[in-house]
Amino acid sequence: MTVRPRRSVLYMPGSNERALEKAKNIQADALILDLEDAVAPDAKIDARNKVCAAVKSGGYGKRELIIRVNGLETPWGADDLFAAAAAGPDAILVPKVGRPGDIISAAKVLFGAGAPEKTKLWAMIETPMAILNVREIAMAGIEREHRLTCLVMGTNDLLKESHARAYKDRFAVVPWLSMSIVAARAYGLDVLDGVYNDFRDEAGFRAEAEHGRTLGMDGKTLIHPGQVAIANETFSPSETEVAWSRKIIAEFEKPENVKQGVITVEGRMVERLHLVMAQRTVAIYDAIQALSTG
DSSP, X not given: OOOOOOSEEEEEETTOHHHHHHGGGSOOSEEEEESSTTSOGGGHHHXXXXXXXXXXXXXXXXXXXXXXXXXXXXXXXXXHHHHHHHHOOXXXXXXXXXXXXXXXXXXXXXXXXXXXXXOEEEXXXXXXXXXXXXXXXXXXXXXXXXXXXXXXXXXXXXXHHHTXXXXXXXXXXXXXXXXXXXXXXXXXXXXXXXXXXXXXOHHHHXXXXXXXXXXXXXXXXXSSGGGHHHHHHHTSOOHHHHHHHHHHHHHHHSTTTTTOSEEEETTEEEEHXXXXXXXXXXXXXXXXXXXXXX
């Protein structure tokens, strides 16, 4: 089983050359080099050049690099997408995705621009239309040519567009998160929780990260390097979880259990669905260990 840890995914402003350099030493699993919300209109072209140059020059180790482009309907979107395709990041994050056609169109541009096969597409789920169509958007990931591998929740925009209140318990947000998680899982995609705005509120951030993990998120998008360590801790399997998972795998590998659908491990009934869960837990743990040695 091949997995890629996406516990901590940090937004970095594409117009800030110093921040792009600093990001090389931040222990986030992935970096979103942003050309959209974090960049003023008069700095868009300069930011595009800086971000693409940073991706091409490398130096980010095993961190996954994602470029968030401007929407295709904006004056910068098409040029962003062509430039990002040429830079060859691990993924391109498409904002304001409302329908599957938005992903399909972006994939066609990447193909026409000769983007390397490794460059995938991520979709921002940040509008009411995206929530209504999240199943169809995720379904686009079935076709390999569409390159879609991850959904990213834009909770700030969802709150703004829906006129909902941003309470700490995320009462209004949970249905949107849950719908997106189910859609992602149905079609084999990862899904990342939205940002927590008060980066000085460590306790609040930890609580929201735990909430996201309980819902089933793969990780959390971040706005400050100070949030990375907590996100990594929260979305990592615990030593207890890993040890139990290894026991389940070992028991199913015994000759007498290879063809069994249900076995007993330390007095507990364990089914093959638990084996799949255990294999994923160990795969994530091993991948995290590989990152830490890079």
